[in-house]
Amino acid sequence: MAVDDRGILWNQFILARALARTVRSVAAGAGDEAAEFCYADTHAGSGRIPGPLPSLAAILSERNAFAAAPFFQAISLPLPGFAHPGSWVLAARVVAALAERVTLEIDANDIDEAVIAAARDHREGAWVRFWSHDWFLFLRSRLKNAKPPHFVFIDPPPDDARGPTYGIDAAILLDTLAVPYLLTYPADSPQDSIDQIGRTGLELRLGDRGFGVLLGGGAETAMLDLLADLRRLARLLGGEFAPRLPREADYVI
Numbered sequence: 001m002a003v004d005d006r007g008i009l010w011n012q013f014i015l016a017r018a019l020a021r022t023v024r025s026v027a028a029g030a031g032d033e034a035a036e037f038c039y040a041d042t043h044a045g046s047g048r049i050p051g052p053l054p055s056l057a058a059i060l061s062e063r064n065a066f067a068a069a070p071f072f073q074a075i076s077l078p079l080p081g082f083a084h085p086g087s088w089v090l091a092a093r094v095v096a097a098l099a100e101r102v103t104l105e106i107d108a109n110d111i112d113e114a115v116i117a118a119a120r121d122h123r124e125g126a127w128v129r130f131w132s133h134d135w136f137l138f139l140r141s142r143l144k145n146a147k148p149p150h151f152v153f154i155d156p157p158p159d160d161a162r163g164p165t166y167g168i169d170a171a172i173l174l175d176t177l178a179v180p181y182l183l184t185y186p187a188d189s190p191q192d193s194i195d196q197i198g199r200t201g202l203e204l205r206l207g208d209r210g211f212g213v214l215l216g217g218g219a220e221t222a223m224l225d226l227l228a229d230l231r232r233l234a235r236l237l238g239g240e241f242a243p244r245l246p247r248e249a250d251y252v253i
Contacts (some may be wrong), residue, residue: 004211006211007184010211010233012071012074013071013229013230015087016179018182018215019039019091019151020070020098021221021225022150026150027098034101034103034108037103037104037105037151038147039088039092039149039150040153041088041091041109042138042153042154043110043155044088045086045088046110046115047085047123048089050083051082051084052082053084055237059233062236066233071094071163073097074093075093090125091106092125093124095126103127104126105128105147108128108132109130110130114127116130124139127216129186135154135156135166136170139170143173143177149195150180152174152180156184156185158186161213166195166200167193168196171183171214171216179220180218180219184211185212185214187203187205187210187242188209189212191244195247199214199215199216199246200245201214201243202215203241204243222252
């Protein structure tokens with residue numbers, strides 16, 4: 001089944017903005033010293049997405065109307081064959097575009113060893129460690145490291161037989177450890193998933209389906225800055241921006 005590029009662009013736009021905000025926070029805490037920043041990607045892919053992405057042209061045509069710049073800065077450099085940067089390459093570009101003094105390390109994981117082999121040729125300057133494990137085992141191993149990640153991008157594959165359970169567990173774990181994260185999920189997922197995590201879902205609704213993103217662990221501070229842009233982005237992608245709240249008011253974040 002072909003990948004819907006609207007989901008890729010929705011996820012990456014939010015990722016770029018939340019990551020930039022987190023990097024600036026870490027850099028500010030380092031004062032005059034150079035900050036070390038670790039980014040972990042549980043489903044990294046090769047770093048290049050076959051293109052062109054049909055929906056991208058509409059977004060670029062109105063780029064000056066968006067308040068958030070990180071996504072557009074990260075895709076300004078073309079890749080061979082109209083390819084689009086994958087999430088960890090985009091993350092490296094977001095950090096490189098910031099004025100802060102930051103040393104970036106990336107942990108890129110993909111269970112397909114052939115994909116990781118291809119990814120080794122797609123680095124763009126950042127220090128990248130490549131892993132090939134089950135994504136949840138990778139995350140647990142990475143969190144036990146002496147230098148835990150400053151931001152985690154979790155993009156579970158739709159055919160994961162475990163369903164949303166491990167995504168829920170990962171989100172709750174990262175919230176407990178105060179590690180900023182972005183978790184993607186299908187917008188037709190059960191409400192129970194949102195309720196258990198206790199975070200507001202940022203959903204692109206495309207009729208009876210769509211794409212959702214949860215920010216947590218501190219990354220949710222980017223949400224207010226994103227709201228106006230997400231309404232505009234959803235319209236350009238042919239859908240509607242629909243935040244989804246947990247049913248229990250005590251858990252709304």
